[in-house]
Amino acid sequence: MYPSGKYSSRGPALIPRMKTKHRIYYITLFSVVLLGLIATGMFQFWPHSIESTADWTLDKRSVHDAPLVRLPVSSPIPERGDLSCRMHTCFDVYRCGYNPKNRIKVYIYPLQRFVDDLGVPISSTGLSREYNDLLSAISDSDFYTDDVTRACLFIPSIDVLNQNSLRIRETAQALAMLPRWDKGMNHLLFNMLPGGPPDYNTALDVPRDRALLAGGGFSTWTYRQGYDVSIPVYSPLSADVELPERQPGPRRYFILSSQTAIHREYRAELERLKEENGEALLLLDKCSNLSQGAASARKRCYKGQVYDYPQILQESSFCVVLRGARLGQAALSDVLQAGCVPVILADSYILPFSEVLDWKRASVVIPEEKLSEMYTILKSIPHRQVEEMQRQARWFWEAYFSSMKAIGLTTLQIINDRIYPYAARTYEQWNNPPVVKWSSVNSPLFLPLIPPRAPGFTAVVLTYDRVESLFRVITEISKVPSLAKLLVVWNNQNKSPPEGEKKFKCPECTAIDGLSLDQTHMVERSECINKFASVFGTMPLKVVEHRADPVLYKDDFPEKLKSFPNIGSL
């Protein structure tokens, strides 16, 4: 009764109030709708930015939905590319700026499908699987920014990995159409197969202004040192074939040649080597009885005997990687994957990531002219070194060759190291495989210095609750001439430290020096050791059998002539 009474008492006033409430409600609704319409219109038709980001959607889309861009015939073509470009002349460093993380910001242009005036695409393949992998790896990385104004480096989504599938002039025009192109400044292009018949240029032929080129197959004449980045030619076998890592050591064959299109002059040379050294060499070629296609790419033959490729590479200590029309060869990647030491014969070739990788520890580079001396040269390498090279080769593949992601991020890291050289990765970080990183010791004080005596030393004394012995230690140590400072760290939880010069008496704490004899204490310390070793992942402590004594320690020699006569007298 009571609540209903309360309800009814307010009843009459309810209806008119609801009416006004409705009115407000309608007005609000209308204004919301109106505002929504206006806002939508503004968003839709406002010239918000030059970049059209409208094609981004949350739902999954096909590459064929990417907007089509028609290139006018008269569209400008960039300049050929300046061989004298260096970071300080052709790169706008102001875009990268000072940055507490020392990391460059990379922007990727949205995908567009460029066609010429007649509607013919500029590339026969469009976006390739590899380039897509590369771009999505970069966009997932820390380097990525979607804010074009904050970007230091721009990556076009125009796929130029393989020059064969490109229409050079139109591709160049498409590059120049990019909204932030600005003479190619701070733009990075990835290309693995440069040049075309008949001379096969060693760098991408597409005119590209000042753009940086990450190219696979640079020669020393086209590579702009400190500007371009030499990258590997990615081998799809890296993803398709799993080759387990093999223990370094001698293999069935000493030298293996597995490339199929070796110039006949070189093949003759290899045959001659084979004649001289017999079984140690295995010279494989295409299988003549197999039809072209994927199957033939995975087989090699020697005198009718069929071998699986790339598995056969694991059976040899050294594998020949000869230049062909191009300097960069995908075979290098296969060889490294197999843990076979590449023997690279490609004069003037800039090895992949040579700016940071020490190829001398993972490969043998022999001038093409000396192909006939290959066997002697390789035989002179110590066994243990060959093993180290095998391990190193495999590690290079794992870290820098195995996927488009590895290739892309390594390239960006190299550019990053140039822009923030004071935060650059060290030789050891680039070149040491994880197993060496774990076991090696790189002391932060690596320079052998014998410091002068004059500044003396600082004594740091930990008190615990052993006050007696503390005083003894302090008295003794303060007699030492080279003591510069005495620092007492008070970790006694039972007493507060004595004040000023006042003497500190402790009648009850006579000879509690037996702390180290305590059994539980020892157990605790053993546990500590185990805990620390597990955190370190290895036992860093080393056991030695020596200790340092003064030169004349306990020698039969007049005590007064000894520098440190009292040692060992306690």
Added chain:
Amino acid sequence: MQARKKYVLLGLCACCWLVLFYWGGGVQLRLLRLLTRQRGEVVRPWPNWTDRAFLPRYAHLDELQTDPGTAESPRQRRQAWSAIYKDSRCRMETCFDFSRCRRRGREGFRVYIYPSEKNDHVSESYRKILTSIAESRYYTSDPREACLFVLGIDTLDRDQLSGQFVPNVDERIRGYPLWNDGRNHLIFNLYSGTWPNYTEDLGFNIGQAILAKASLNTEHFRPGFDVSIPLFSKDHPQKGGERGWLVRNTIPPRRKYLLMFKGKRYLTGIGSDTRNALHHIHNGKDIVSLTTCRHGKDWEKHKDARCDHDNLEYERFDYQELLHNSTFCLVPRGRRLGSFRFLESLQAACIPVLLSNGWELPFSDVIQWNQAVIEGDERLLLQVPSTVRAVGNERVLALRQRTQMLWEAYFSSVDKIVLTTLEIIKDRVFSHISRNKYMWNSLPGGLLVLPEYSTHLAHFPFYYLGLGISPGQEFTAVIHAVSPLVSQSQPIMKLLQVVSKSKYCSQIIILWNSEKPPPNRSKWPPMPVPLTVTDGRRKTTSRFLPHVAIETEAVLSLDEDTVLLTSEVNFAFLVWRSFPERIVGYPPRSHFWDPLKRAWGYTSKWTNDYSIILTGAAFYHRYYHYLFSHYLPQSLRTLVDRTSNCEDILMNFLVSAVTHLPPIKVAQRKQYKELPSPQGTKSVPWANPEHFNQRQECVNTFANWFGYMPLVHSQFRLDPVLFKDQVSVLRKKYKDLERA
């Protein structure tokens, strides 16, 4: 009615929204992105294409594996190259005649110096360069066996306004029959071009010669062909050279000033852009950047409003004091790209902050400069303070130590600069017998790592820790025998027994240096390890020859009359495994500076310190045999052979020069001087005063060749852990060592 209206209206609204959403997916997205960005999330920008699995490969496997090939024969191509890639496009493959260096290794790499003509003026710096080459192990006086040629004409200063400028170089070199358009020639230069532009022009055509030049610009640098060298003053020492100024590491490593510069301000001309702006970063507190206008003849003509004030401030600070007390030193370009300041700050352990765009850093082929300097950008001068402030203490510590390592390895003397240049070229010529980057960039530096010995890191005594490995478990004993074998009770017999009993001994080599021929095999006692007798041809230096028979990393060098116990040998070997780059042994000696004679002295007295361990009983790495025989000059080895003395001192000099550390003495049961003199054999040589005087002289001759005194004193000895402690003998592993 009202209700229907309401529903219609609501329906309309819903339709509107639907339409809007259908048309404007972008709105939604943009709103979403706006919202998410505020929450700090990044929208995944590269779409996860639905059809990514159907995307084509960038190239077919066939296309990748089957190279298109060219009709051109590789041999023809290589020949065509040398016609195309000449002069500014020179590379070793096209401009260098490898056939002149046919013989392998050191034998193949010979350097010839053109004789200088009588009325030629040769500057002091160039004279030093030529002396370094002439005294190096690569020098030859026979042009027919030379691989590399160096001009006698001084080409260091090619500034036409300079007094050192040599005219008519072009005509003269063209007259040389060996010139051959500069092929296989090496040209040194420190200064090129002149006021106002200071171009890289040398004033003569170098053709296909290799250029070793200071202040090289990356644009003109022919990678893998030219060598960039540092600018050094005419007072730079010929050899040895001052050590770096860092005597101890301080932690935290920051010094009084963070960053300093003291130098000229250019009001006009090339290089003035940077030099004119340096005063902006001066804050008078931790950043001291001082410039003066007072240089050149007519500075007052160009002087501006700042000059007087700046000149005053400039006088307030001392350059040397700043060098000592600054963490970073600004090294901006001058008129040319390189400056003296670079080497000065390197030596002073003041981390160089380079502002010299386009400078190809010295020996950039092999040195990893980003581990020793801060490479700034002239365009970002104003960012330099915040950049150096942000460098962490750990990195400062590492950078600073590396400046010292590089200074001492490659720059402290003209000898080192010239030898580094030669070694870089040699590594290119014999590319598969060359040093890797690790060898060049870690202690003790590339000049002391001879690739002819091995190209494998684990074969050297320096890299065990860095590679995470430890030295082998065995040693080879090399016994130096000078007395003929007459009785079975001779000390050498006892020694053979003792050493062969060690579980770490893998083999024993007897180096037979007696006048009598070596005895029959059957005369030697039977032993558990292989015994080899090698003829030393009665040369004292033969004991340090890199005998192929030595297969272990550790060598135990012994005199025939050494008296040792097996446990002493074992203990010393275990100590050596902890210090594989040093000499570990027994009898110590010492050197000292004698102020009266103004010469170094040598003493065998028992003292509280030592700097030499006699190699009559010592462990060391076998690599030192190789260094002794191939790194040291023939003159010193001849001295040793002539006097049959001092070989042990020389070995100690060598090892200490490499490590900058003293040798290590281990506990020994008996003192050397108490040894019973060998009966009926030769008289003890060290009883002879002449022998002792020779050793005094040796110390001085050696110090002279090294250019400084490499020996370092030590005050400690390594004893077994319980050595002479008051505990039961049963608990001691090396109890034999304590028996009197």
